[in-house]
Amino acid sequence: MAATLRARLARWLPRPPAGPLPLALPRRRIYILPSRFGLVYGAALFFLLLGALNYNNNAAILLALMLGATAMASAVSAVNFLSGLKVTVFEAGEAWAGQAQACRLEVGHPGGPVRGALELRHAGRRSIDRPAGAGAVAFEWAWPAERRGARRLGRIRLATGYPLGLFTAWCVLDVDDVAVVYPAPESPAPPLPASAADAGGLARPARGEEDWHALREFQRGDSPRDIAWKVSARHDRLLVAETRSEREAPVLRLSTAQVAGLAREHGIARLAAWVLAAHGQDRPYALELPGQTLGPGRGPGQRRLALTALALLP
Numbered sequence: 001m002a003a004t005l006r007a008r009l010a011r012w013l014p015r016p017p018a019g020p021l022p023l024a025l026p027r028r029r030i031y032i033l034p035s036r037f038g039l040v041y042g043a044a045l046f047f048l049l050l051g052a053l054n055y056n057n058n059a060a061i062l063l064a065l066m067l068g069a070t071a072m073a074s075a076v077s078a079v080n081f082l083s084g085l086k087v088t089v090f091e092a093g094e095a096w097a098g099q100a101q102a103c104r105l106e107v108g109h110p111g112g113p114v115r116g117a118l119e120l121r122h123a124g125r126r127s128i129d130r131p132a133g134a135g136a137v138a139f140e141w142a143w144p145a146e147r148r149g150a151r152r153l154g155r156i157r158l159a160t161g162y163p164l165g166l167f168t169a170w171c172v173l174d175v176d177d178v179a180v181v182y183p184a185p186e187s188p189a190p191p192l193p194a195s196a197a198d199a200g201g202l203a204r205p206a207r208g209e210e211d212w213h214a215l216r217e218f219q220r221g222d223s224p225r226d227i228a229w230k231v232s233a234r235h236d237r238l239l240v241a242e243t244r245s246e247r248e249a250p251v252l253r254l255s256t257a258q259v260a261g262l263a264r265e266h267g268i269a270r271l272a273a274w275v276l277a278a279h280g281q282d283r284p285y286a287l288e289l290p291g292q293t294l295g296p297g298r299g300p301g302q303r304r305l306a307l308t309a310l311a312l313l314p
Contacts, residue, residue, distance in 0.1 A: 016155065018174035021090055025158065025171045027083040032075060038166035041071065071166050078169040081116050081162045084109050088136070090153055092143075092179030100142035101179060107158065108136040116162030122153070148183040148268070148311045152176060182307045185273035186266070192277050193258055215239045223299030251296040252278055255288035268310050275310070279303045289313065 017026055034042060045067050052060030088106050095101030107118060117130040120139040127141045145151075152175070159170035215228060218238035228241040254274050259267030271287070278285040279298070286295035287306045294305050 016172040016174045018176065020176045022086050022088045023173050023175065024086045025082050025084075025173070027079070030079050030082050030169055030171045032079055032167050032169040035161060035165055035168045038071070038168075041067075041166055045071070070164075074164045075167045075169075077163050078160060078167050081160060082158065082169050082171055084111055085114070085118075085158065086110060087156075087158075087173060087175070090175065090177045090179075094182065095145045095179075096182050097145055097148040097184040099145055099184075101145045101181060103141055103143050103153075103179065105139045105156070106136050107139070116160050119159045121157040121159070122155070143179070145181040148181050150178045150180050150312060152178055180308055180311050182311050183265075183268045183272045185276055186269040187273070189273040189277055190270060192252065192274055192281075193254070215241060219297060222297060222301060226299075250284075252283050252285035253288065254278070254285055256290060257288075268313060272307060272310055275303060275306045 014029065017023060017029060045064060048060065048067075049064040051057075052064055085107055086109070088108050089104075090106075091104040093102035093104075103122075105120065107120075108114065113135050114131045114137050117128065118137055118139075120127045120129075120141070122141065123143060125141045125143070127139045129137045129139055131137050155172055155174050157170055157172050159168055161168055215231060218227065218232075218240050222240050226240050228239050231241075232239045254271055256267065256271070259270050262270065275285070275287065279300075279302070282298060284296045284298045285302070285306075286293060286297075287309065288294075289309055292309065294309055295302055297305075
């Protein structure tokens, strides 16, 4: 019944503002209704005015009018407070399928600090922030992730009872920003597939014992620690210092062909486990997927690219 009523109301109400961040709260899309406290306040004010008129008490009539004017000013202040806000930043933490993803949303006021209490609702979750003159408000909440892939932030609801709590003003936004959920790795993790160089017993020196061998162009997935900053500044482009062991080290090839005999989601989970294992061993690896090849590379950048590509597989 409630879902049917909401669906009918959605047909008549204007669509909420949509798009990527930053998004401002437009004044014409702000709605306001009395809160529970406001309804009690209004009922008390009505009986006060009724008694004052019945007994022709001028002081009581003046008090009732002043309290009514205060309520109206509170409603105007609530709308003005929301109409100046802007949602600026959305950040989603690292999450695996079946876990909760930590999300963070920042709301600011271009004209100055945010002084009133704000409430955020998203996907049935509620988060309240009571800033004390802060320049921006940061909401943090956990968003359950049932499956891998990219998902839109979607509709969020910002509400406030500022300044007296007599009215609740709110605005709904439809945000296009996405959060990526990585596939859950297979557990226990199977051993990495052996390469030809591994079979030959090629040894690699420890990370601290390597000697610099050459410079190459920066590639996606390279660690910022390996960038030769001084040389890059002279040549006006990013160059990566490549060690002798990196040039001679065997590149681990991970591909969907190696998990062709498994169910699709099981194969993706195994590739995710292999990516984590290769990253933990600091081995250079390449991920070969249908239509694209990532790497070879190593480090957090390569790990993030590989896991994101696996998450976005159809």
